Amino acid sequence: xxxxxxxxxxxxxxxxxxxxxxxxxxxxxxxxxxxxxxxxxxxxxxxxxxxxxxxxxxxxxxxxxxxxxxxxxxxxxxxxxxxxxxxxxxxxxxxxxxxxxxxxxxxxxxxxxxxxxxxxxxxxxxxxxxxxxxxxxxxxxxxxxxxxxxxxxxxxxxxxxxxxxxxxxxxxxxxxxxxxxxxxxxxxxxxxxxxxxxxxxxxxxxxxxxxxxxxxxxxxxxx
Ligand SMILES: C[S@@+](CC[C@H](N)C(=O)[O-])C[C@H]1O[C@@H](n2cnc3c(N)ncnc32)[C@H](O)[C@@H]1O
Numbered sequence: 001x002x003x004x005x006x007x008x009x010x011x012x013x014x015x016x017x018x019x020x021x022x023x024x025x026x027x028x029x030x031x032x033x034x035x036x037x038x039x040x041x042x043x044x045x046x047x048x049x050x051x052x053x054x055x056x057x058x059x060x061x062x063x064x065x066x067x068x069x070x071x072x073x074x075x076x077x078x079x080x081x082x083x084x085x086x087x088x089x090x091x092x093x094x095x096x097x098x099x100x101x102x103x104x105x106x107x108x109x110x111x112x113x114x115x116x117x118x119x120x121x122x123x124x125x126x127x128x129x130x131x132x133x134x135x136x137x138x139x140x141x142x143x144x145x146x147x148x149x150x151x152x153x154x155x156x157x158x159x160x161x162x163x164x165x166x167x168x169x170x171x172x173x174x175x176x177x178x179x180x181x182x183x184x185x186x187x188x189x190x191x192x193x194x195x196x197x198x199x200x201x202x203x204x205x206x207x208x209x210x211x212x213x214x215x216x217x218x219x220x221x222x223x
Contacts, residue, residue, distance in 0.1 A: 002049070002079070002158070004078075004079050005158045005162045005163045006162060007158045007159065007162045007163070009049045009050050009052065009089060010049075010052055013212070014212060015052055015056075015092075015093070016052070016055070016056045016059060016093055016096055016097060017211070018188075018211045018212055019052060019053045019056035019057070019060075020056055020059075020060050021211040021217075022186060022187070022188045022210075022211060022217045023053060023056075023057075023154040023156070023186045024056075024057060024060050024186075026184075026186030026187075026208060026217060026218070026219045027152035027153070027154065027184040027185065027186040027219070028152075028184055028219075029041070029057075029060070029152060030064065032151055032152065033064075033066065033069075039068050039069050039070055039128070040069075040070045040071075040072070041069070041070075041071050041072070041151050041152070042072045042074070042148060042149070042150045042151050042152075043057075043071065043072065043073045043074065043150055043151065043152050043153070043154065044074045044075070044143070044146070044150035044152070044153040044154070044175070044178065044179075045073065045074070045075040045076070045153070045154045045155075045156060046075075046076060046139045046142075046143075046153070046154075046155050046156060046157045046166055046171070046175070047075075047076070047077065047139070047155075047156040047157040047158070047166065048075040048076060048077035048080070048134055049077065049081075049156070050081065050085075050086045050089040050090055051086060051090065051104050051108065052089075052090065052093075053154055053156055054073060054075070054104065054130075054132065055090060055093070055097050055100045055101060055104055056097075057071075057073070057130075058097075058100050058104075058123070058125055058127070058130060059096070059097045059100060061125070061127040061128075061130075062100075062125060062126060062127055064127065066127055066128075067126065067127060067128060068128050069127050069128035069129070070128055070129055070131075071128070071129070071130040071131070072130075072131050072133065073130055073131065073132045073133070074133045074135070074142070074146060074150065075132065075133070075134050075135070075142075076134070076135040076136075076137065076138070076139045076141075076142035076143075077113075077134065077135075077136060078136075078137060078138055078139070080113035080134075080136055081113075082113075083105050083108050083109040086104075086105055086108060087101070087105045090104075090105070100125075103123055103125075104123065107121040107122075107123060107132075108121070111134065113136055115136060116136050116137045117135070117136060117137065118133055118134070118135050118136075118145075119133075119134045119135075119136060120132065120133050120134070121134075139157065139165075139166060139171055140170060140171050140174060143171065143174040143175055143177075143178050144174055146178050149177075149178045149179055149180045149183065150178055150179055150180070150183060151179075151180055151183045151184070152183060152184045152185070152186070153175055153179060153183075153184070153185035153186070154185075154186055154187070155167075155175070155185055155186070155187035155189075155194075156187070156188075159189055159191075160189055160191045160193060160194055161191075167189075167191070167193065167194050167197060168197075169197050169200065172194070172197035172198055172200070172201045173197075173200065173201045175198075175201060176198070176200075176201025176202040176203060176222065177201075179202075179203075179222045180222065181222055181223070182221065182222060183221075183222045184219060184220060184221055184222070185198065185203060185218075185219070185220040185222075186217070186218065186219050186220070187217065187218050188210070188214065188217050188218075189217075189218065190207055190216045190217065190218050194218065195218065198218070198220045201220075202222055202223055203220030203221060203222055203223070204220065204221050204223055205218060205219070205220045206218070206219050206220075206221075207219075
């Protein structure tokens with residue numbers, strides 16, 4: 001439970017599979033590699049939390065059998081948690097992704113999460129490398145500070161009712177500005193203000209089937 005927002009970090013039983021459905025299929029991550037000799041991908045995430053999406057992404061890429069990928073993963077967290085808490089939250093997925101959790105927690109421990117600003121860690125895996133650029137601080141600052149636009153965004157900032165700040169117009173407009181043409185965003189909320197905000201940010205927004213009892217989720221494609 002995140003005491004700042006009276007909300008859980010993720011609220012489905014199969015949170016690894018949920019991340020794959022909502023974020024990676026939602027943002028079309030595999031399509032970004034297929035048919036091209038492309039190996040680099042820049043991803044943005046709003047709400048780093050316990051790193052469940054990051055661990056799920058590494059598992060997803062590992063399953064793809066691809067190699068030599070260079071993933072840049074930009075994320076932000078206003079209330080970073082200690083490594084011990086991260087480990088205990090991710091513990092439920094140990095059977096599925098134990099070695100990935102161990103590696104993430106080990107590297108995360110070396111970051112200074114008490115300091116506002118950017119922290120970096122590099123994870124090397126059979127699929128290639130993933131560089132995490134974690135901005136400790138406010139999401140809008142992180143998006144504005146990015147020097148290169150992202151190919152895909154995972155919007156994971158607690159629901160708009162619990163945490164409207166993570167879905168405010170200004171922030172979604174900034175996300176649109178920091179997305180390449182044809183790039184994507186994905187999220188689990190289909191709330192009207194989020195759809196309108198993403199449309200104003202230049203995304204064409206479509207609903208897709210949901211996961212784990214949720215009827216629908218969102219995909220946006222930057223026009
Ligand atoms: C749903 S959780 C993210 C879960 C995370 N993606 C994971 O995989 O574990 C949302 C996160 O956004 C963070 N957050 C909320 N408001 C924020 C803001 N304005 N700027 C940056 N982070 C924020 C919360 O502290 C929380 O950790």
